[in-house]
Amino acid sequence: MKPITFTDLGLDPNILKAIADVGYEHPTEIQGKAIPSILMMKDVIGIAQTGTGKTGAFTLPMIEVLQGGVPKGRMPRGLVLTPTRELAAQVADNIELYAKYLNLSHALIVGGVQMADQVKKLERGVDILIATPGRLMDLQERGNVLLRDIKFLVIDEADRMLDMGFIPDIEKIIGHLPPLRQNLLFSATMPKPIQKLAEKLMDNPKTIEVAQRSSTSKNVTQKLIMVPAKQKTQKLVHYISDLNVDTAFIFCNRKRDIDGYARALEKAGVNAGALHGDMSQNVRTETLGKFKDGKIKILVCSDVAARGIDISDVGHVFNMDLPMNAEDYVHRIGRTGRAGKSGEAYSFVSLPADEKYLDAIEKLIETKIDRIDGSKESKPKAEPKAKEKAKPQNQSKNNSNQNSKPFKQKNHHPDDEADIPSPVGFGDELPGFMAIGK
Numbered sequence: 001m002k003p004i005t006f007t008d009l010g011l012d013p014n015i016l017k018a019i020a021d022v023g024y025e026h027p028t029e030i031q032g033k034a035i036p037s038i039l040m041m042k043d044v045i046g047i048a049q050t051g052t053g054k055t056g057a058f059t060l061p062m063i064e065v066l067q068g069g070v071p072k073g074r075m076p077r078g079l080v081l082t083p084t085r086e087l088a089a090q091v092a093d094n095i096e097l098y099a100k101y102l103n104l105s106h107a108l109i110v111g112g113v114q115m116a117d118q119v120k121k122l123e124r125g126v127d128i129l130i131a132t133p134g135r136l137m138d139l140q141e142r143g144n145v146l147l148r149d150i151k152f153l154v155i156d157e158a159d160r161m162l163d164m165g166f167i168p169d170i171e172k173i174i175g176h177l178p179p180l181r182q183n184l185l186f187s188a189t190m191p192k193p194i195q196k197l198a199e200k201l202m203d204n205p206k207t208i209e210v211a212q213r214s215s216t217s218k219n220v221t222q223k224l225i226m227v228p229a230k231q232k233t234q235k236l237v238h239y240i241s242d243l244n245v246d247t248a249f250i251f252c253n254r255k256r257d258i259d260g261y262a263r264a265l266e267k268a269g270v271n272a273g274a275l276h277g278d279m280s281q282n283v284r285t286e287t288l289g290k291f292k293d294g295k296i297k298i299l300v301c302s303d304v305a306a307r308g309i310d311i312s313d314v315g316h317v318f319n320m321d322l323p324m325n326a327e328d329y330v331h332r333i334g335r336t337g338r339a340g341k342s343g344e345a346y347s348f349v350s351l352p353a354d355e356k357y358l359d360a361i362e363k364l365i366e367t368k369i370d371r372i373d374g375s376k377e378s379k380p381k382a383e384p385k386a387k388e389k390a391k392p393q394n395q396s397k398n399n400s401n402q403n404s405k406p407f408k409q410k411n412h413h414p415d416d417e418a419d420i421p422s423p424v425g426f427g428d429e430l431p432g433f434m435a436i437g438k
């Protein structure tokens with residue numbers, strides 16, 4: 001059977017031209033299934049994760065439906081709600097790409113940045129708002145935006161909205177919308193409260209589901225590093241060096257640990273940055289930009305901050321903690337091994353505390369992940385990719401770190417636990433995040 005094309009979906013020639021410029025050859029599964037229904041003005045529930053092309057699945061038909069109108073001051077016609085600022089920015093980037101031959105304007109309405117510019121844009125009139133709920137509510141309450149002309153609503157990553165406690169805000173926002181409008185809701189999973197929200201929101205919706213990523217990519221080699229919690233920082237620094245890590249995501253469960261790990265890596269001479277929700281929007285945008293441009297090689301982050309960030313060329317993922325939600329493990333390690341490239345994922349595991357999370361992950365992915373005894377072996381066996389760059393064979397074990405990335409370390413044998421140097425720069429005073437007691 002011939003694969004469907006974007007032309008088959010009935011999109012406007014100006015949108016097809018923009019898609020051709022981006023270089024997409026065929027619609028992804030969610031795009032192929034959702035776009036025709038959306039163009040028929042149906043309400044749609046899309047059950048799809050990041051990476052499936054879901055953003056195109058709603059932005060492409062949205063710009064088609066909304067094109068041709070005249071923007072009125074403070075009265076947008078399209079509204080996309082996202083849980084995070086980064087995701088909002090990515091949706092805006094998509095709209096910019098796909099609508100480049102259309103006469104459509106959009107504005108990003110997110111917190112953490114000055115309101116004044118957003119207010120000015122709204123006054124002048126924009127067709128589509130891409131917003132996080134908090135800032136939109138603020139502007140709505142101040143009368144800077146009126147939502148009674150919204151014809152097209154998208155709620156993106158609804159399950160994350162739920163996790164982040166945004167559902168009451170969303171219900172309030174919906175209360176300001178006119179009854180006659182088209183609604184789309186995208187979510188990776190459909191927990192009860194999201195089903196209820198969809199029932200309230202939608203009129204006889206069409207549900208479209210594409211394969212969940214409960215399986216991990218064959219391109220990603222997975223390893224568990226079994227290690228007591230308080231040794232994780234030292235081990236991370238060793239592994240980053242010994243595995244010849246170039247670019248990596250380092251995931252933490254707790255925001256408070258993120259800066260600490262990033263600082264420890266920087267002190268060890270590793271080019272690292274931190275990304276989490278407590279940082280100002282300017283710093284988040286700047287850090288993300290630097291990571292995308294390769295100016296920061298290693299990004300220490302939370303699930304939420306990294307959610308939806310679309311960066312294809314990352315060689316390694318480290319989980320400093322196993323995620324409590326097994327599906328997050330699949331999301332996290334799916335940050336590497338993209339676009340046919342190989343990747344490596346290392347997860348620090350401290351037993352017995354992590355046992356239940358590990359069981360859930362192995363059950364979900366139906367794989368028993370290889371274990372490395374981290375307390376004995378500081379230098380994991382490199383995967384083939386790393387091996388190519390590995391150190392000369394004849395190097396003695398004792399100076400095995402001399403070829404590593406420059407990190408300040410005394411002449412200790414890393415295999416000897418008692419001899420592992422204190423994390424550089426902290427002396428005997430271990431900060432809390434390094435001694436996360438379990």
Ligand code: AMP
Nearest residue numbers: 024026027028050051052053054055056
């Ligand atoms: P998303 O699931 O929306 O986060 O999209 C994941 C990635 O897929 C993004 O890098 C998109 O640029 C890319 N993408 C979206 N649609 C297509 C398509 N039809 N063909 C190839 N890549 C696509």
